[in-house]
Amino acid sequence: MSFFVAFTVVNFVGVLVLLGLMLFVEYTKLDELESYLSENEKVLRYKRFWKRNQRIDRFHRMGLMIDILSTPKAFLKASLVTEAELASVPLALKRWALWPYCVSYIWIVTAGIWYVWFNWWSEWT
Known part of the structure; x- marks a missing residue:
């Protein structure tokens, strides 16, 4: 197995773990976070606007x-x-x-490295 294939596998598994962590935080920690800021006007406005408990609503509330x-x-x-x-x-x-969102910045950099490496590697093989 070449180093490029190993890097690809690690990058792919890493993004799955990262997405799993983000989903875990959105579904288990978001309500607790909002409870600490329950009197905040901006948080209350977001909760009113994104009131359904669907993925997109939790995503925007977590973004705030x-x-x-x-x-x-x-x-x-x-x-x-x-x-x-x-x-x-x-x-x-x-x-x-x-932390999951900070680690996602690292994943974006590694995805860029993978893209450049893939284009360079495909030209030489």
Whole structure:
């Protein structure tokens, strides 16, 4: 087995694990995250607009949580969230929410490397 095929398999399995983690977080941790920000106006507006419990609704609500937790200074500056609300979210829950999405940036880079490598490899074989 060539190194390219091994890289492809690892990349493919990695994306499946990553998607599984994202689904796990959306279906098990989202409600807990929203409970800590239950008085926040923006979170309540998102919950009202995306009120059905379908995948697309949970995706958009989770997107707001990721935005708030990954760039808290911008939300504090815009007065969309308070420091007390951010401090109330436990660190372990923040990590569960943010890590799958941070790792997805690494996967995007490896997908780009795979694409370039695939085009280069197909020209030489």
